[in-house]
Amino acid sequence: MSATAAPRPSPLAYDSPTYRQAYSRINGMVVVGEGLADRHFRRLAKLLPHDREELLRLGAMEARHARDFVGCGRNLGVKADAALAHRLLAPLHQQFQRxxxxxxxxxxxxxxxxxxxxxxxxxxxxxxxVADPYAAPITAAVMTDEREHLNYGEQWLRPRFAAVAHQVEACARRAVPVALGMLAELGDDLTTLGIDPAELVAEFTVLFQESLEAIGFEAGAARRLGNRLAARALA
Ligand SMILES: [Fe+2]
Ligand SMILES: [Fe+2]
Incomplete structure (x- = not known):
């Protein structure tokens, strides 16, 4: 197989059984995770009636992401492993519900x-x-949308920082280890897809630290909190 796009680090055998089995589990996480995000935004729309239309719009984007990633699986002839995804995503969803x-x-x-x-x-x-040529442009477009969703949360929390800082930190301590804990069972599959799990934790940590700073945490405090949570998740 020859690499068709310049930045691809190594050609992956997208049609090999190993790749397709790993893809089924990771694609399941993505599709179920996007569906969950849709439900969370619809719940948030109820909790924040002033921003209802905006939050419903963000939720609809998540539903579209889920459909688009189902299409990515279909393109490879792979069916998402939804059962595994529901089990791995349940603890984080339960924290939201609580x-x-x-x-x-x-x-x-x-x-x-x-x-x-x-x-x-x-x-x-x-x-x-490392995405296949069908999934790459879809992933790029979705990533731009997720940035917008991240931005919504930052914009809401930032002007209320003094009042919410404690709650943000307490929630991060509960939920970040649970979110990163999902990776424990997905390491080999991520590696098969060309994603280094340790790099994913590092990338998440940097983004989360940037978010904490964006809402008002001092850089040092954001760094310490992010690093501590990432280290706990990897332990
Ligand atoms: Fe999404
Ligand atoms: Fe999102």
């Missing part, structure tokens, strides 16, 4: 708009250079 039940809007925003979106941007950024 926060919602407790009226903890800040944690709901941190889980979806900071943690999940940073995770999505990090994962798509590393997948893009």
């Amino acid at each position: 926060a919602e039940a407790q009226g903890d809007l800040v944690s709901c925003l941190v889980i979806q708009c900071l943690i999940i979106e940073c995770f999505a941007v990090a994962a798509y950024r590393l997948y893009l250079p």
Whole structure:
């Protein structure tokens, strides 16, 4: 197989059984994760009636992402492993539901708009250079959308920083290890797809630290918190 696009680091055998099996599990995570993001934005639209239309629009984008990534699987003749994805994503979704039940809007925003979106941007950024030619432009477009979702959370939290800083930090301590913990069972599959799991953790950590800074944390505090959580997740 010859590489068709210049930046591809190494040609991957997209049609090999090994690649397709790994793709089925990672694609499952992506499709179910996008569907979950859609549900979270629709819940947020109820919690933030003032921003209802905007949040419903963001949710609709997530639903479109899910459909587009189902198409990527179909293009490779692969069916997503949804059962594994539901099991791995359940703890993070439960944290969102618990926060919602407790009226903890800040944690709901941190889980979806900071943690999940940073995770999505990090994962798509590393997948893009090794994606098959069908999935690459879809991934690039989705990544731009996820940036917008991340931005929504930052814009909401930033002017309220003094009042919400404690809640943001407490939520990050609970939810970041759970989010990164999903990678424990996906390491080999990510590697098969050309993604280094350690690099994914590092990429997420940098993005999350940037987000913490964007909402008002001092650079040193953001760095320490991000590094501590990443180290715990890798331990
Ligand atoms: Fe998305
Ligand atoms: Fe998103």
